Amino acid sequence: MNGKERCLAAIQGRPVDRTPVFPLLMFFAADRFGATYREFAANGHVLAQAQLKARETFDLDAITVCSDAFRVSADLGGEMVYPEDKTPYLAAPLVRSEADLARAAAARERLGKPEGGAAGRMADRVRALEELLRSAGEECLVLGWIEMPFAEACNLCGVSEFLMMTYENPILAHQVLEFATDLNVDFARMQLEAGAPMIGAGDAAASLLSPRLFREFALPYERRVCSAIRDAGGLVKLHICGDTTALLDGMVQSGADLFNVDHLVDFRLARKTYGGAGKCFKGNIDPVADMLMASPQVCAERCRECLRLAEGASYMLSAGCEVPAGVADEVFRAFCNAPMQYNPSRSRAAGIETSSRPH
Numbered sequence: 001m002n003g004k005e006r007c008l009a010a011i012q013g014r015p016v017d018r019t020p021v022f023p024l025l026m027f028f029a030a031d032r033f034g035a036t037y038r039e040f041a042a043n044g045h046v047l048a049q050a051q052l053k054a055r056e057t058f059d060l061d062a063i064t065v066c067s068d069a070f071r072v073s074a075d076l077g078g079e080m081v082y083p084e085d086k087t088p089y090l091a092a093p094l095v096r097s098e099a100d101l102a103r104a105a106a107a108r109e110r111l112g113k114p115e116g117g118a119a120g121r122m123a124d125r126v127r128a129l130e131e132l133l134r135s136a137g138e139e140c141l142v143l144g145w146i147e148m149p150f151a152e153a154c155n156l157c158g159v160s161e162f163l164m165m166t167y168e169n170p171i172l173a174h175q176v177l178e179f180a181t182d183l184n185v186d187f188a189r190m191q192l193e194a195g196a197p198m199i200g201a202g203d204a205a206a207s208l209l210s211p212r213l214f215r216e217f218a219l220p221y222e223r224r225v226c227s228a229i230r231d232a233g234g235l236v237k238l239h240i241c242g243d244t245t246a247l248l249d250g251m252v253q254s255g256a257d258l259f260n261v262d263h264l265v266d267f268r269l270a271r272k273t274y275g276g277a278g279k280c281f282k283g284n285i286d287p288v289a290d291m292l293m294a295s296p297q298v299c300a301e302r303c304r305e306c307l308r309l310a311e312g313a314s315y316m317l318s319a320g321c322e323v324p325a326g327v328a329d330e331v332f333r334a335f336c337n338a339p340m341q342y343n344p345s346r347s348r349a350a351g352i353e354t355s356s357r358p359h
Helices: 003-011 027-031 037-042 044-056 071-075 098-109 121-136 149-157 159-168 170-194 204-208 209-217 219-232 245-251 267-276 288-292 296-309 327-341 345-349
Strands: 063-064 141-147 197-203 237-238 258-261 278-283 315-318
Touching: 003 141, 003 159, 003 258, 003 315, 027 044, 037 044, 037 345, 044 063, 044 121, 044 327, 071 121, 071 149, 071 170, 071 327, 098 170, 121 141, 121 197, 141 170, 149 159, 149 170, 149 219, 159 170, 159 204, 159 209, 159 267, 170 197, 170 209, 170 219, 197 219, 209 219, 209 237, 209 245, 219 237, 219 245, 245 267, 258 267, 267 278, 288 296, 288 327, 296 315, 296 327, 315 327
Parallel strands: 063 141, 141 197, 197 237, 237 258, 258 278, 278 315
Antiparallel strands: none
């Protein structure tokens, strides 16, 4: 099996020759390519080449075009700030009122598809995706990337501002979410039309919600995005980092095909939730304790623990969130090699115990 075949088999619940390796690489990929993060996030060719180098160096099964959360909001007219070695961000929120939302809607009408030399950050991501697909799309699972509506609404309005809006002006909050849903469905379709078999969808801000608010302000819109992507022939990976323990029962109803599990979530609970629903999940290696601060041996042991706990379920080995640039190559290689070196029968015979940390 190649990486693409391995990942698709795991997602579909079919047998695999080994557990797929699917970390989220952003700063790590830029660093190993020798690019600043500004170059990585602002230039699709640099992003694509950095991902390809990481894939070739460490034999990854899946790669993405994820760099930051502000592609759509930038194309709506948001002023971007590009730090040299930090994630880019909007200088100020775009939407604070109904009038602002109307102006954003008018700006949306001017957005064109990323054809030829079209400018814009959405077009740049699509070109990066096309480059990855040309170079590695037959051998490796290449994912496009969007934000889910709740996360996009937080981008447009500011996180604290949108959270307050859900309490103080829920009608406007839902109007913003409707707008964000349409935006990101369009962006997903652009990437599917470019050839992406799967779309990663980030909704990190949703981890700040209670289960009740998640079901009101995040889940219905996630469902619509997942449904639109699946109707267009694509698959969806839902990425919500943070402690989503209380949200798992809702998340599994989103319609996504693959779910990321952060290190703050108990692995057994995630396995029970996603495995019980017949869904594939990935995680939950702690990117700091188990990678950045760990030896290769410690990292490999933690990977073996996840692989053992995941036996019988559809699972991909992954950190709970992005792999830091400071992770040593030998540690990251130990992580990547763990599925190839894992022997289920030997691990059971040795009686490997799980860590006392809350995984």
